[in-house]
Amino acid sequence: MLFTVESDVLMSSIGTGYDLGLFFSPDGRLFQAEYAYKAVENASTCIGIKCKDGVILALDSVVTSKLLKPKANKRIATVDRHVGLAATGFIPDGQHLVNRAREEAMNWRDNYRSPILGDTLADRLGNYVQVFTCYSSVRPFGVMSFLSTYDKQGPHLYMIEPNGVYWGYNGAAAGKGRQVARNELEKLDFKNISMKDAVKEAAKILYTTRDEETNKQHEIEMTWVGAETNGMHVPVPDDLLAEAEAYAQRSIEGEDEVEDVSMQ
């Protein structure tokens, strides 16, 4: 079938025909794997911050209806006791990855009677995601996944991409507001920032990424793992999150005022 596509003059532009399955285009690209990134481009903004002694995961989801129960539909999952996994993009794919991560963690426990290390889990999930770019009988994952852990070697933050690539990060962002978020993240001092301060900064960054014109309702979900939580991955306490959001609100408004002054 491919030969007929290639010989067709009308369909010979790059990508045409080569994006219908998981095979290489003439210049060595996997279009299906690249399209998966588009599933994340307009999804909820998700960021991760690695601090001095822990990691923060924060996800900013749009509340599509008032009928949704506030704080009820959690999207950041815990794997074993010590790993946080947030996925943004195609939500069920994220859930599938969470299930896989939990299986891997339990399997590690059965074999070694100890919690799985963050880098091992990131590697295994990266490999798992990559397998879905190898066969035309499956489709790649439509999610960017954030992995946060804290162990003897310190805090770790990984981001796994739809094609299976994963790197360790100091700060990572994906989803709709990723560009703005990455600019803001670059300003942070990751070596010295405390977990509590990072919670505030995370809230502020998410507020910055929001589109003021559309006036949509947002809800921030934030979790942390580190010295502050005894190495357990747990949600950031409600009062601390509320404090962080108030701080974020104040600094956003503060910046507006500064801009107003300069304009006058």
Place this chain on the structure above:
Amino acid sequence: MSFLDLTEPWGKNLSNPFFADAQRSAADVELPGAVSHTQSPIVTGSSVLALKFNGGVMIAADNLASYGSLMRFYDEERLTKVGNNTVVGVGGDISDYQHIQHILDKLEIKEQYNNDGHALEPSHVHEYLARLFYYRRSKMDPLWNQAIVAGVDGPNKEPYIAFADLRGTTYTSEAIATGFAAHLGMPLLRKVTEDDKWKSLTKEQARAVIDDCMRVLFYRDAGSLNKFSVATITAEGIEFLTNQKVSSNWAFAEKQYGYGSQNV
């Protein structure tokens, strides 16, 4: 062809060359496909005892793991915390106990995944353990243990004690003891708990009874040790005491001579 294919029918002497020396009965030879399991405990723990008192429960077990009559390991913790208001005390095979610990640990992790505000209660742990025991004995491959689950159960934090063993047997009572303590400790425990007396028993009185039982066990059970742990579970949480000891009195011994007529 395996040598088993050469075996004669049941009950006849074997004539094939594999068994020429042994002249064993065919009944001694495993049938093809038959599975056999290890069916006796090796390293063992002795008694566990527990009682209810006003406001909570107390459970105790010594720290000895015997290898037959050899006191092989004397620092074995036989009480395990599960969740925030349950302690499981286990006697019998120690390797099976360690397997149970692993299973309960995984159960705790999986329970936490639901993130629904519910936690494992003592009655849940007991039901799970009992099903596990019954499943295994039905496979003719039992977990060789006797277990007591103690804690405060339900929204009202009611004192709760229940028993489960290798056969899947279960019962609940105001006071439960396993192993030698079922014979030597129960009379002492019943004296203070029967006829709802446990409802007016103080924590201090309960501890005194536990100490008495441990003393009697140390006097009369060759498989016990004067080093034990006591866990107290109340609505406030778990108080876990290790390295406990009781006094014993041997002064009368110097007046004992011989086995009858001897008097010097």
